Amino acid sequence: MGRELTIAILAIAVIGLLHSTAAQKTHVVGEFLGWLVPPGGNYTYEAWAATQHFAVGDLLVFNFTDGDQDVARVTKEAFNKCNSTDPIKLMTTSPANFTLDTTGEYYFIGTKDKHCELGQKLAINVTAEHVSPAPSPAPRSGPVTYVVGDKLGWLVLPGGELAYEAWAYGKTFIVGDTLVFNYLNGSHDVAVVTKANYDSCNTSSTLALFTNPPTRITLNSTGANFFICTFTGHCAGGQKLAINVTSGSTAATPPSSTATPPSSGAPPPGSSANPPPGSPTSPNTPSSPTPEGSAAASLGAAGLSATFLSIALALLF
Numbered sequence: 001m002g003r004e005l006t007i008a009i010l011a012i013a014v015i016g017l018l019h020s021t022a023a024q025k026t027h028v029v030g031e032f033l034g035w036l037v038p039p040g041g042n043y044t045y046e047a048w049a050a051t052q053h054f055a056v057g058d059l060l061v062f063n064f065t066d067g068d069q070d071v072a073r074v075t076k077e078a079f080n081k082c083n084s085t086d087p088i089k090l091m092t093t094s095p096a097n098f099t100l101d102t103t104g105e106y107y108f109i110g111t112k113d114k115h116c117e118l119g120q121k122l123a124i125n126v127t128a129e130h131v132s133p134a135p136s137p138a139p140r141s142g143p144v145t146y147v148v149g150d151k152l153g154w155l156v157l158p159g160g161e162l163a164y165e166a167w168a169y170g171k172t173f174i175v176g177d178t179l180v181f182n183y184l185n186g187s188h189d190v191a192v193v194t195k196a197n198y199d200s201c202n203t204s205s206t207l208a209l210f211t212n213p214p215t216r217i218t219l220n221s222t223g224a225n226f227f228i229c230t231f232t233g234h235c236a237g238g239q240k241l242a243i244n245v246t247s248g249s250t251a252a253t254p255p256s257s258t259a260t261p262p263s264s265g266a267p268p269p270g271s272s273a274n275p276p277p278g279s280p281t282s283p284n285t286p287s288s289p290t291p292e293g294s295a296a297a298s299l300g301a302a303g304l305s306a307t308f309l310s311i312a313l314a315l316l317f
């Protein structure tokens with residue numbers, strides 16, 4: 001899958017996700033992409049649907065080009081076979097609004113040419129009522145070790161910056177947890193940097209630099225933590241990770257309420273148990289979320305599902 005397509009699909013999924021956190025009743029299928037033969041095949045609408053919660057009374061809106069596209073509600077069997085000969089309901093005019101009036105599974109396909117076979121198909125499950133989309137972090141019995149990027153490791157991923165954002169989504173980072181960066185020796189490194197240097201991919205000044213894989217970094221302080229690769233072009237290519245670390249006692253609180261803006265003298269996590277002289281020690285007082293807060297903090301607040309994460313990563317690779 002091409003990089004642009006991957007990014008587009010992930011962006012769609014992210015946007016859908018953000019929208020899903022509001023208690024809304026209208027679902028625009030595919031968001032800005034609309035209803036068409038999606039560039040990413042079947043996964044596109046699957047990923048979108050994973051970001052939504054469908055409840056009885058909600059409205060599905062299919063936006064498409066009249067004549068070029070249509071949408072049919074079909075049975076599960078017809079959905080699986082892309083059989084459009086006897087649809088339950090066929091809608092040929094955009095926007096096609098479809099009210100979800102009962103619980104259960106709904107199946108939609110495009111009936112034109114090979115549109116369904118090429119991925120213009122949507123399956124959803126409608127439940128009785130809306131539930132909180134807030135993620136429920138898995139109960140933990142102690143510190144957690146996270147392998148950054150999971151089996152993909154630490155490198156320049158095709159999804160760009162979104163790749164590691166997607167990886168961090170929904171994860172809870174608590175003081176004492178460990179990050180493991182796996183990478184090819186001599187091909188990458190791990191630098192702990194300030195938010196400013198993270199944002200600008202400035203590699204000239206690091207708080208700590210690790211060059212021997214695997215790099216294990218224990219998170220010693222609360223607040224935003226920023227990691228980049230200092231190899232030329234790698235950070236700009238998306239090899240960068242921002243996470244928000246909380247103290248264990250506030251794990252159940254949304255990240256936005258405990259996010260602390262990074263100070264320029266923030267102690268490098270893991271490099272030392274003691275912060276540099278003169279720098280504030282791990283501000284732990286709740287502060288209001290700042291617009292320039294890390295992506296990890298602001299997006300984490302949206303509440304991400306494990307389903308989304310797995311799909312997003314599957315799409316990326």
Ligand SMILES: [Cu+2]
Nearest residue numbers: 188229231234
């Ligand atoms: Cu690198």
